[in-house]
Amino acid sequence: MSDKYFGKPVKRVEDPRFITGTGHYTEDMTLPGMAHAAMLRSPYASARIVSIDATRALAQPGVLAVLTGKDLLDAKIGSIPTGWLLPDLKTPPHYAIAPEVARHVGDVIAAVIAEDRATAEDAVALLDVELEPMDAVALGSDALAPAAPQVHPEAPGNVAFEWEIGDAAAVEENFARAYRTVKLTLRNHRLVPNAIEPRASMAQYQKASDEFTLWTTSQNPHIHRLLLAAFVLGIPEHKLRVISPDVGGGFGSKIFQYPEEVIVLHAARKLNRPVKWSARRSESFVSDAQGRDHETVAELAVDEHHKVLGLRVKTVANLGAYLTTFAPAVPTYLYGTLLNGTYRFPAVHAHVTGVFTNTVGVDAYRGAGRPEATYVVERMMSRMAHELGIDPAEFRRLNFIQPDEFPYQTPVALVYDSGNYEPALDQALERVGYAELRREQEEARARGRYIGIGFSSYLEACGLAPSKLVGQLGAQAGQWESAVVRVMPTGKVEVLTGSHSHGQGHETAFAQIIADDLQIPMEDVSIIHGDTGRMPYGWGTYGSRSAAVGGSAMKMATAKILDKARRIAAHLLEAAPEDVVHEDGKFFVRGVPANSKSFFDVALMAHLAHNIPDDMEPGLEAQHFYDPKNFVYPFGTHVAVVEVDADTGRVKLLKYVAVDDCGPMINPLIAEGQVHGGIAQGVGQALLENTVYDEQGQLVTGSFMEYAVPRADDLVQFDIGHTVTPSPHNPLGVKGIGEAGTIASTAATANAVIDALAPFGIAHLDMPYTPERVWRAIQAARAQTQQAADD
Amino acid sequence: MNRVPINLNVNGKATRSDVEPRQLLVHFLRDTLGLTGTHVGCDTSQCGACTVHVDGEAVKSCTLFAVQADGASVTTIEGLAHEGRLHALQEGFWEMHGLQCGFCTPGMIMSAADLLAHEPDPSEEQIRHALEGNFCRCTGYHNIVRAVRHAAEANARGASSEPVVAADD
Numbered sequence: 013m014s015d016k017y018f019g020k021p022v023k024r025v026e027d028p029r030f031i032t033g034t035g036h037y038t039e040d041m042t043l044p045g046m047a048h049a050a051m052l053r054s055p056y057a058s059a060r061i062v063s064i065d066a067t068r069a070l071a072q073p074g075v076l077a078v079l080t081g082k083d084l085l086d087a088k089i090g091s092i093p094t095g096w097l098l099p100d101l102k103t104p105p106h107y108a109i110a111p112e113v114a115r116h117v118g119d120v121i122a123a124v125i126a127e128d129r130a131t132a133e134d135a136v137a138l139l140d141v142e143l144e145p146m147d148a149v150a151l152g153s154d155a156l157a158p159a160a161p162q163v164h165p166e167a168p169g170n171v172a173f174e175w176e177i178g179d180a181a182a183v184e185e186n187f188a189r190a191y192r193t194v195k196l197t198l199r200n201h202r203l204v205p206n207a208i209e210p211r212a213s214m215a216q217y218q219k220a221s222d223e224f225t226l227w228t229t230s231q232n233p234h235i236h237r238l239l240l241a242a243f244v245l246g247i248p249e250h251k252l253r254v255i256s257p258d259v260g261g262g263f264g265s266k267i268f269q270y271p272e273e274v275i276v277l278h279a280a281r282k283l284n285r286p287v288k289w290s291a292r293r294s295e296s297f298v299s300d301a302q303g304r305d306h307e308t309v310a311e312l313a314v315d316e317h318h319k320v321l322g323l324r325v326k327t328v329a330n331l332g333a334y335l336t337t338f339a340p341a342v343p344t345y346l347y348g349t350l351l352n353g354t355y356r357f358p359a360v361h362a363h364v365t366g367v368f369t370n371t372v373g374v375d376a377y378r379g380a381g382r383p384e385a386t387y388v389v390e391r392m393m394s395r396m397a398h399e400l401g402i403d404p405a406e407f408r409r410l411n412f413i414q415p416d417e418f419p420y421q422t423p424v425a426l427v428y429d430s431g432n433y434e435p436a437l438d439q440a441l442e443r444v445g446y447a448e449l450r451r452e453q454e455e456a457r458a459r460g461r462y463i464g465i466g467f468s469s470y471l472e473a474c475g476l477a478p479s480k481l482v483g484q485l486g487a488q489a490g491q492w493e494s495a496v497v498r499v500m501p502t503g504k505v506e507v508l509t510g511s512h513s514h515g516q517g518h519e520t521a522f523a524q525i526i527a528d529d530l531q532i533p534m535e536d537v538s539i540i541h542g543d544t545g546r547m548p549y550g551w552g553t554y555g556s557r558s559a560a561v562g563g564s565a566m567k568m569a570t571a572k573i574l575d576k577a578r579r580i581a582a583h584l585l586e587a588a589p590e591d592v593v594h595e596d597g598k599f600f601v602r603g604v605p606a607n608s609k610s611f612f613d614v615a616l617m618a619h620l621a622h623n624i625p626d627d628m629e630p631g632l633e634a635q636h637f638y639d640p641k642n643f644v645y646p647f648g649t650h651v652a653v654v655e656v657d658a659d660t661g662r663v664k665l666l667k668y669v670a671v672d673d674c675g676p677m678i679n680p681l682i683a684e685g686q687v688h689g690g691i692a693q694g695v696g697q698a699l700l701e702n703t704v705y706d707e708q709g710q711l712v713t714g715s716f717m718e719y720a721v722p723r724a725d726d727l728v729q730f731d732i733g734h735t736v737t738p739s740p741h742n743p744l745g746v747k748g749i750g751e752a753g754t755i756a757s758t759a760a761t762a763n764a765v766i767d768a769l770a771p772f773g774i775a776h777l778d779m780p781y782t783p784e785r786v787w788r789a790i791q792a793a794r795a796q797t798q799q800a801a802d803d
Numbered sequence: 804m805n806r807v808p809i810n811l812n813v814n815g816k817a818t819r820s821d822v823e824p825r826q827l828l829v830h831f832l833r834d835t836l837g838l839t840g841t842h843v844g845c846d847t848s849q850c851g852a853c854t855v856h857v858d859g860e861a862v863k864s865c866t867l868f869a870v871q872a873d874g875a876s877v878t879t880i881e882g883l884a885h886e887g888r889l890h891a892l893q894e895g896f897w898e899m900h901g902l903q904c905g906f907c908t909p910g911m912i913m914s915a916a917d918l919l920a921h922e923p924d925p926s927e928e929q930i931r932h933a934l935e936g937n938f939c940r941c942t943g944y945h946n947i948v949r950a951v952r953h954a955a956e957a958n959a960r961g962a963s964s965e966p967v968v969a970a971d972d
Contacts, residue, residue, distance in 0.1 A: 023897055030905030031893040031912065033840015033880035040839035130823075208844045208852060208940050209906040260842070260906025261940050293845035515904030515941045681900045685946060689903065692943030716849035716938070724931040724944040753943075 014531055017524035021681035022534070024520040026513075035258040038212040038227050043286040046214070047076055049276055050132035050289070052122040052139050053298060054114030057148035057370035057709020058161060061112055064122055065140040074127035075135045076283055079275060081111030081121070089278060092269055093243045094335040095235070097486045098173045098344060104164035104368075106334040108244070108271035108278075114143070115163055115333035116370050117711050118298025123275045125287055148370035148709035152330035153307050155367045163333055163368040170368045172331055173340060177348040178361035178424050186321035186359045190313035194395050199778040200384050202305035202330070202703035204713075205377045206721055207514075209260020210291035211300060213273045215280035223251045224280070228273055230256040230542075231266045231512050232552020235489065237544050239269040239337070245277060252277075256542040259514035263693070264376035265300045266514065267554050268337040272299075297714045302703060303377020305330040306343065306384050312392040318400055320411050322359035325351055325388055329366050332373035338554075339375045340366065345485050346381030346473075346555075352422035353389035354433045354471045354647055355411040360423045370709040376554060378693055378754040382472045390468045390759035394766065395776065404763070405446065408469045408649075409437060426473055428645050429740050432673070436735045437469055440649040440671040443731050449653065457771055462656040463666070464768025467649065468760035474748035475644035475739075476555030492639035493557065494548040495565035497526065497573050499632035501619040503612035505530065506538045507569075510550005511562035513541055516750060517682040518558060524678055525563055525744070529570045531597040532611055548635055556646075556748020559678060564742045565638035572634035580618055580632075581609045583625050644739045644747035648672035650756040652695070652764040658772075661787025663699055663765055665726070670756065671733040674749035683749045684732050690753020691730055696722040697754075698761035702780045773797065809873040813838070814882025822869045828862075829853040831869035832879060840880040840909045844938065851937030854910035855879045861917030863910075863936070880909035883916065889964040891954040892916055901950030903941035911937045915951045924955055 029035045066078035084107060091105035109120045122139055126132035147161040154160060155170040163170050187193060213228040224247065230236045233254040241249040259266060272289045279287040291299065307328040313321040329343030348362040379386075397407035412433040413420050420428040444465075453463045476482070477491035496508040507526055513519060523537040530537075540546060550562070574594065581599030582589040585607065593602050600608035614632070617623060621630035653667035670687055677683040700720040704712040713719040738745030758779070765781045766774065772793040777785065806821035813836060822831055832838045832855065841864060844852035853864045856878040883890045892912045895901065902908040911934065918925055918933040925933065930951045931944065939947060957964070 021900075024900065026905070027897045027902060030902055030908050031880075031889070031896050032884060033838070033909045035840075035905050037839075037842070037906065039843070040833075130825075206940060207904070207906075208850060208938055209842070209904065210844065259904065260844075261904040263940065293847065293850075517903070685900050685903060685942060688943035688945040689941045690943075693940070715847045716845050717847050721938055721940065722943075723936075723938065724934040724947065725928075727931075727944055729927065729948065730943065730945050 014528050016528055017534055018528050018678055019676060020679065022520055022524055022679055024517050025523065026517065026519045037209055037258045037260055038214060038229050039290045041214055041227055043214070043216060046286040046288055047125050047127060047283060048129040048132045049123050049125050049279060049287050050129065050136045051120050051272065051295065052136045052141065053295065054117060054119040054121055056114060056143060056145045057117050057150065058146040059114045059143040060146060061110065061114060061121060062142040062144050068140060069124055069135040069138040072131065072135050072138065074131040075124060076127065077125045077279065078139065079109060079123040079279065081107055081109040084109050084278065085111055087278060088246060089274060090244050090246060092271065093239060094339060095337045095488045096341040097488060098175055098340045101173045101340055102167040103335060104166040108274035116372055117709060118372060119333065120271050125279045125283060150369050150371050150705035150707065150709040152305065152328040152367040152369060155369045156328065156365065163370055167368050172335065172366040172368055174365055175344045176361065176363045179359055180361040182359035183322040183324050183361040187313045187324065190321050191316040192399060193311055193313045194392065194399050195309065195311045196392065196395055196776050198308040198310060198388060198391060200304045200306040200308065200387055201779060202374065203303040203377055203697055203701050204297055204703050204719055205263040205265035205300060205303060207261030207263055207265055210293055210296045211266065211270065212290040213276045214286060214288040215276040216286045217280040217284060219284055224277055225253045225255065226273060226277060227255045227257060229259050229266050230254065231262040231514060231554055233512065233542055233544050234510060234550055235552055236269055236273065240273060240277065244274050253545040255545070256512055262514045263378040264303065264380055264554060268301050268375055270299070294715055297719070298372060298711055301336045301373045301375035302332065303374060304384060305374050308388055310388050310392050312396050314396060318402065318407060318410055320355055320357050323351060323357055323392065325362040327362065327364045329364055330369050330371065330374055331366050332369060332371045334373045336373040336375040339373060340486070342376050342381045347385045349424045349426050350382050350385035350473060351389060352424050354413060354431070354469050356413050357423060371705055378690065379751045380555070382751065382755045383694065383758055386468060386470045386755050387759045387762065390470065391762060394467065394763040398770065404467050405437060405441060408467060409434060427642065429642050430737050431645060431647055432735065432737050433469060433647060436647065436671045436673055437649040439733050439735065440651050440669050443671065443733055444651045444653065444667065444669045460658065462658055462768040462771065464654050464656065464764040464766065466652045466760045466762065466764025466767055468756040468763065469649045470756040471645055471647040472752060472755045473643040473645055474556035474751060475560030475640055476557045477640065478642060479639050489551060491551055492637050493561040493565045494550045494635065494637050495562065495569045496548050496633065496635045497566065497569040499573060499615045501616050503532065503615040504536050505532070506540055507566060508540050508547045509562050509566065510547050510552065511541065511558040512553045516553065516558060516686070517679065521559065521678045521682055522563060522566055525566055526570055529567065529574065530611060531594065556750040559744065559746045560644045560739065560742055560748055561638060561640050563744050563746060565636050567743045568638055569634045569636035572636065573632060576632060577611065577614045579628065580614045580624055584609050584617060584623065641741045644742070646672060646674045646747040646749060646752050648752065648756065650760040652757070652760040654761065654764040654768055656765065656768040656786060658790055661783035661790065663781045663786060665695060665728055668728060669731045670753065671735065672749065672752050673735045673737050674752065675738045675745045675747040676736055678746060686749045687732055687753040688730055690751060691757045692722050692727055694754040694757025695727065695761050697758045698779050699781050700726065807870050809870055811872055812876040814878055824868065824870055826869045827865050828867040828869045828872050829864035832864060838879050838881050842906055842909060844906065849938065851914060852907050852910040854913040854937065856913060856917065861914050880912060883912065887966050890916065891957045891964055892951065894957065894964040895950040895954035899946045899950040899953050901942065901946045907937060907939045911939060911947060919955060919958065923958060925951065
């Protein structure tokens, strides 16, 4: 291989279509004869569907059909399954259209299909529906109360599962001999992913061949096909083709198999016409799977040398009304296993209760369980440092796992394969100018200005995942990835990958890997993704897996191509394959570069097959299925610097430093871009974003008017650094970087705000740090101080 | 529903059409003219993905009925490249990795073009302020700020942009 491209900030090859407005997103597509679907959604969090009278709607010109839950049941359309099972998990049915009871605001009650979208939406308003509202519950802990409304008869007490990890007795023992303990009640509030492209689906049915095609906004078209065909619609898997074209961001929310996909497929068959549905943003807020929503009590213990003795965590995880595709995995195996952080924690125990409520389903949102775990660990580390009166950075350093301790077995199942945490911390301290910054903070406080500095020395496990391991943990899916490298007679190459790009730049980064290994120009390589009709089977993109797992699959397939190409070249050169070298894009006998065969010569001969070894198959194409041996473990230290205005409660982000270790970067431009976006979403959670349901389960923050995604003027230019510790077990040495920014930044920002509030005696405050919340906390703290002085 | 005739100049081409009075400009551009580079990301006029230029000013095309644009000149992202050359902002977004999924990008570029028309040498703060009506969920705005600066500096130098390679209309 060469390294002409690997590691270089190559400009993205996908960009020309996006900057000229010629990308092809699902909503941009039309088909001849296409009809449009619109959904009637429950306005109540819990309601019995008494009757639906479609007479007036059906009488409208242009209205083609009305579908109800009963229609789908009559058509033998099944429940949408969850893809991850835990012991004793309750799995109540999740029908695409609720047949009897709507269980959250936004649950689909009926669908109208019409000639155009406006007609369909008008007709929805003409459906005469009688709903009987029932008591609802929105908060996880409320749902566990004895008299709480029951979301599903199949889940008594609203408990979906109880799950634990770690050694409770060991934790108990270590806490008994602790020098100091701290305890916090932590609310990790709910988020709406809000990819800027709303979900959309378009279905086509070919009656003659009984075949379906679904264009949909999916991060993993094969998972969509598998679930839709085998579990929901009951059609043969090979009769459904799922195409996921350009997708405008996912962040987890486009992993899952959603009701509307079922509805358009069924409608297309029923009407024998293409049918499209596109979400309005107001629908996205009540139908895209949401993220986080934990209520946690955490306790941390240290000995007299300030070494951590143990962490004890009890979490109520709100799962919403239905278990979406990976919902059970997120607050368990993607959360509890990460509670060891980057530290030597001799004992950890976590207990998680998964709870049904009358809210939108909660599933993977950028980071998926790992930001929640990092928030607990990093918040507790800073809280303890404060309690001990020592520097939070030095407290972290003191407790880091040391480089010579890898592979490191944590008390919560994972084996960290590699890591070197101090250099990242040191670099972050240097970049932020730590000593000087602390002096500035002191001086500012003396002048009534409140600056805060917050740390997050995070670790994450990604590159999902070793299939055997996740199978033992309940996954109903494999987690390997596939690649086909197809060389054409002209030496041009197309690479088919089962992973999917929706902003991650696969078409560029993957081409860099292939072009280097084949020693051909990047322009000669096309990366093809997002179509079950073209790709080999693959599991898609989530869990920061594309580079580590998908990229590795490509690397291995390319090695097979090179091996065959070398044998063909040797045959043409009348030499032994082991004597043939591949340099500067040419094959030649070692020491005789003058007599060489180009990649083109070899590719052409492989296809002509006029002169290849007798025992060789013609063609030049290779496939590889790559199953990783372990997760990969990116880590780093992020530092946030904020200022709190004590008079208004407004928090301003002043500075943000991120030092990440994702191993070698295929393309630093792309990798750093992933970090930037990740930071924005994590800072967004800490300072701005919040999903608020009232006690009746009404979503109060149902549009961008109420739900504050970060805007350009909420953020700053980020200072990004790297350390490089390659993964020891994949052929590229790479580790995922798609989620790291989000995983680290919420905790760093929260710690910065609490640090700024320390002079007021505020030990903790739940996110998001909106001006009102911060102002109230300062007022309360001041009143308390005043009270104490008066007493 | 009754239809109303409108005359628009879109990306330099005169167009006459009969539209429903309730049709938004963005749907007219996308559904009637097939200019799908202009995107719809919300229904409350916050996200800015639908930003186009109407008579030279950046406008969220979901805030305007098509009939209100009668007689106007409209420029969409498809019409931004000039004489086969990318606009300096298109170039800047490409050079500085100012986009990831690309969905907000057309609106973002159109808003930034409006900024540069009024303020050819904007500071970071001015750029962030000018783009606060355009949401991006991928980039954290970091490289968008750099992209706009790149374009401003290229304009100041009088640099010429790369030819359009992918505008396959």
